[in-house]
Amino acid sequence: xxxxxxxxxxxxxxxxxxxxxxxxxxxxxxxxxxxxxxxxxxxxxxxxxxxxxxxxxxxxxxxxxxxxxxxxxxxxxxxxxxxxxxxxxxxxxxxxxxxxxxxxxxxxxxxxxxxxxxxxxxxxxxxxxxxxxxxxxxxxxxxxxxxxxxxxxxxxxxxxxxxxxxxxxxxxxxxxxxx
Amino acid sequence: xxxxxxxxxxxxxxxxxxxxxxxxxxxxxxxxxxxxxxxxxxxxxxxxxxxxxxxxxxxxxxxxxxxxxxxxxxxxxxxxxxxxxxxxxxxxxxxxxxxxxxxxxxxxxxxxxxxxxxxxxxxxxxxxxxxxxxxxxxxxxxxxxxxxxxxxxxxxxxxxxxxxxxxxxxxxxxxxxxx
Numbered sequence: 405x406x407x408x409x410x411x412x413x414x415x416x417x418x419x420x421x422x423x424x425x426x427x428x429x430x431x432x433x434x435x436x437x438x439x440x441x442x443x444x445x446x447x448x449x450x451x452x453x454x455x456x457x458x459x460x461x462x463x464x465x466x467x468x469x470x471x472x473x474x475x476x477x478x479x480x481x482x483x484x485x486x487x488x489x490x491x492x493x494x495x496x497x498x499x500x501x502x503x504x505x506x507x508x509x510x511x512x513x514x515x516x517x518x519x520x521x522x523x524x525x526x527x528x529x530x531x532x533x534x535x536x537x538x539x540x541x542x543x544x545x546x547x548x549x550x551x552x553x554x555x556x557x558x559x560x561x562x563x564x565x566x567x568x569x570x571x572x573x574x575x576x577x578x579x580x581x582x583x
Numbered sequence: 584x585x586x587x588x589x590x591x592x593x594x595x596x597x598x599x600x601x602x603x604x605x606x607x608x609x610x611x612x613x614x615x616x617x618x619x620x621x622x623x624x625x626x627x628x629x630x631x632x633x634x635x636x637x638x639x640x641x642x643x644x645x646x647x648x649x650x651x652x653x654x655x656x657x658x659x660x661x662x663x664x665x666x667x668x669x670x671x672x673x674x675x676x677x678x679x680x681x682x683x684x685x686x687x688x689x690x691x692x693x694x695x696x697x698x699x700x701x702x703x704x705x706x707x708x709x710x711x712x713x714x715x716x717x718x719x720x721x722x723x724x725x726x727x728x729x730x731x732x733x734x735x736x737x738x739x740x741x742x743x744x745x746x747x748x749x750x751x752x753x754x755x756x757x758x759x760x761x762x
Contacts, residue, residue, distance in 0.1 A: 443698075567703075
């Protein structure tokens with residue numbers, strides 16, 4: 405079965421600093437028409453940074469859309485034409501002041517493919533050393549590091565509620581703690 | 584440290600069927616001002632449906648924002664005033680034709696809290712029996728079921744790239760396969 409939805413018309417709604425929004429009119433597989441509301445995003449990286457005794461580095465940050473302080477793995481939006489791994493190294497150092505001697509790609513995924521094209525690239529960073537913290541001008545962060553087992557438990561107690569962090573912590577727990 | 588960002592002004596940009604978009608002007612912790620682009624979403628449920636021999640049920644569906652057919656766990660948007668568990672039961676049956684004798688809440692999380700308030704509620708559904716498939720009018724789905732171990736591998740080969748599915752499959756693999 406061919407599921408593809410051909411674009412009949414595309415209407416630009418909004419163009420901001422972080423997202424663009426458009427409404428596409430599409431032809432469905434049965435020939436009828438529908439509309440798709442689409443949020444466009446440049447993509448992002450997120451870093452599972454784990455030290456030699458299996459502590460994971462997290463950032464605490466106010467997230468306006470959910471009106472709450474969330475505990476998340478370090479992450480950031482891609483700059484235009486930036487290489488993914490370069491972006492990951494930059495964001496880890498900016499947000500935590502850490503550099504990593506070992507970088508491993510975990511996976512890439514879509515955060516909300518029903519209405520948004522944001523693709524996230526997850527990395528495992530190990531052999532951590534101290535670099536220079538330098539967050540964005542409108543970013544206010546607190547850094548913590550906790551045992552990976554504790555971070556894993558916090559997924560199920562509702563203390564860690566951010567999608568990329570849950571994916572990354574599940575991965576690290578499976579590969580570094582359970583082995 | 585108080586991270587809260589107070590809303591100084593809120594501008595409505597778009598109000599669609601699935602999302603609303605607004606731009607808030609906020610005061611930062613250091614007193615300066617910035618803007619936050621915010622996508623509002625009613626929230627959604629997603630269901631990890633696993634049968635008695637550890638096969639997981641997935642749906643294959645075209646996702647216009649990423650212009651691709653994705654393999655995902657069954658999911659759907661909450662209706663106004665709908666109870667979360669009722670929504671999960673409705674969506675599982677609509678998308679797969681399955682009912683479940685056992686429902687267990689896994690966790691709730693935010694898919695993209697940097698710019699969107701969408702909250703997803705994940706359930707584990709077991710003791711599956713046959714109900715009545717009835718997808719939405721603009722939804723075209725193919726159902727498959729595969730061993731949980733295979734779904735877990737497909738996360739790391741790039742064959743499953745949807746965030747909620749990656750979280751749910753990692754959970755089910757850890758609890759039902761590895762135990």
